[in-house]
């Protein structure tokens with residue numbers, strides 16, 4: 622076989638491979654008219670290469686952002702350099718359905734796209750090639766991983782029963798506010814310790830499950846009564862801690878009394894009858910004498926203890 626025949630064969634194989642490769646290949650001229658449309662593009666767009674040939678890409682895909690893509694294509698021709706468009710920047714260029722069996726969660730095919738200039742025999746650039754990679758697996762795996770991480774974060778910072786912040790994240794929040802106050806003791810921050818009154822009796826009389834229901838309903842009052850930036854946590858058992866940044870003790874008292882009244886008016890329904898509950902609260906405003914978070918916490922605890930001593934269902938400010 623002659624050299625020319627060999628070269629022709631090789632060219633034929635190459636063309637066959639490129640036509641059937643599992644990657645999208647499109648060649649456009651400088652009028653954005655399709656010159657090559659391989660089988661990947663045929664299969665996913667439903668349009669044959671014969672129909673596509675010499676048709677403007679933008680008339681075939683009116684959904685494409687023409688202004689944006691034309692700028693990119695012109696850029697590739699003018700600068701003679703390839704560009705890469707990642708799915709993270711733009712999930713897809715061509716709106717193709719995703720058929721990947723293991724990634725059934727993605728409706729559309731995620732794509733990475735490379736646009737490269739094709740130089741003519743005389744060195745001029747008259748065509749560009751778009752290479753479209755299906756990266757749906759990568760994108761959906763990444764999305765699943767991010768969702769799992771978000772879930773893990775929520776689980777590690779939230780109290781299971783009440784959905785409030787847990788003790789661990791409360792400690793971190795207290796430490797953060799305390800440190801920022803030490804650096805710049807300009808704004809007032811208050812800490813509230815709150816404890817349900819005679820909760821043991823509810824457990825004893827109505828059972829632990831109903832006790833849990835009471836804890837949930839109280840927690841829902843606490844979180845719905847708080848502002849953005851407040852930190853409502855379950856300290857343990859039937860005790861709660863509420864961190865009120867940028868709030869002095871007078872404002873904290875108004876806030877606590879609002880909560881106390883709401884809880885006093887709460888009626889929890891149970892098979893054994895309606896349940897009423899009250900709460901006692903202690904407030905401590907952070908000041909320069911507080912040497913650590915523990916000092917601040919124990920002052921709020923002292924105020925809470927005083928509120929219990931004085932007959933419960935009341936708020937006291939540490940003095």
Ligand SMILES: Nc1nc2c(ncn2[C@@H]2O[C@H](COP(=O)(O)OP(=O)(O)OP(=O)(O)O)[C@@H](O)[C@H]2O)c(=O)[nH]1
Pocket residue numbers: 782816817818819820821822824828829830831832833836857858859929933
């Ligand atoms: N249902 C339920 N009960 C809990 C939970 N955690 C702690 N408790 C109960 O809360 C009760 C707390 O009782 P005490 O510490 O004696 O306090 P109290 O009865 O609220 O009385 P005062 O605080 O003095 O008003 C105990 O019976 C605990 O078992 C919980 O997650 N669910």
